[in-house]
Amino acid sequence: MASRARHPDRREDALSQERIIEAAVEMLDAGGESALTFRALSATLKTGPGAIYWHVANKGELLTAAADAVLTGAMPATGAGEVPQDVIRAVALGVFDAIEAHPWIGEQMSQLSSQSTTLRIFERLGRQVQALGVPGPAQFDAASALLNYILGVAAQNAAMARSVQRGTDRAEVLDLVASLWTSLDTDEYPFLRNIAAQLRDHDDRAQFLAGVDLILAGIASRYPPA
């Protein structure tokens, strides 16, 4: 599709890490992690499974590379001189939206902090925390609270997408959760049963942002700006 034409149509079919990752992302988007198979992938790329191993060490590395490829494109570019809180919200929303579009990323992000993209996100959050005036020793704690919250939502959304029929839309998922919570015992789960009623017009994205704001409010109250 990418219609990159140097020599008109020759070499279109040469294998490369780039093409493998591209195909992997497509398969993951279409069918989730279980749909990515070296056999299916090699069929799509019209090779044997062994060929892929010349370009990629193993399945884990392929998943990591695919997640990084998608996330890299999703991180918003932010200039200097912006309000730290806004940058933090933008970074957080960038991750959130990327995971909504590609739920399988959620499982990947938690792998080890070695993931280059996760490190990049952590770095960006840390710098903004610094800009907010949080004192040295507490910066690590504050940045990691933000990161962990973001990763928690990421994992949760990924799991949600995985446990539901492919292609089920938002409203149906909310209905499922609502009916589950409503079916709980009233005495044991008063809070959840109460919340279930609010679920009909629930906005994941707004709730995600509300959580980010809560942490930001905590930072502001603990370390008031000078």
Add this chain to the structure above:
Amino acid sequence: MASRARHPDRREDALSQERIIEAAVEMLDAGGESALTFRALSATLKTGPGAIYWHVANKGELLTAAADAVLTGAMPATGAGEVPQDVIRAVALGVFDAIEAHPWIGEQMSQLSSQSTTLRIFERLGRQVQALGVPGPAQFDAASALLNYILGVAAQNAAMARSVQRGTDRAEVLDLVASLWTSLDTDEYPFLRNIAAQLRDHDDRAQFLAGVDLILAGIASRYPPA
């Protein structure tokens, strides 16, 4: 080991969901999720793999049941009349400690909010949020911020434990992370390189609690108690 003796030694070997889950937890603790195999499990239980399927629907259900079994025992009992913040900290720490002891739980918890234990945790957090005086509509957001943060740390810890050699201790892991962060480019990752120095005497548990406290501070500043 459990030394339950009704009729001295008879029927010790009868299969049951309970015994299967118990054996599964042991295998998971010993070797992580990849060590739990129906073949290995049936060998331990001295049966064929098919026998297990009579008591358990599939591997997913077995993992869920194993995680629930461990987490149920880990949730602290809290009486009435306690300070909500303290209850929230206790619940959060209960989850944290359970995952430190059984890292494989971390991956399970995010499954779908249907997990009975996750629901129970959510319920407990929600009630405390209510007790803190957070107004109705905001209770859902605040409780889910806490839950998502806790699950985020859970997933992160689980991933950390998985990506490192079995049995590597805390100090070694910190060293690994420290040397990774130190190797980063100074211009691109000033924050992380700076933080790496603090890593030597870093306390996961304290940092986890600091995050909980940050969210609690946010709640307090947004919804000051009457």
Add this chain to the structure above:
DNA sequence: ACCTGAACACCGTTCAAGT
């Protein structure tokens, strides 16, 4: 009702052999 274990339909990964 419960257990057995061979068999089915898959996996990821390797590796001799080709070009």
Add this chain to the structure above:
DNA sequence: ACCTGAACACCGTTCAAGT
């Protein structure tokens, strides 16, 4: 240097057959 594809060593799961 790169690709091929058969083969290896596994999986989870099913199911006829046993008791």
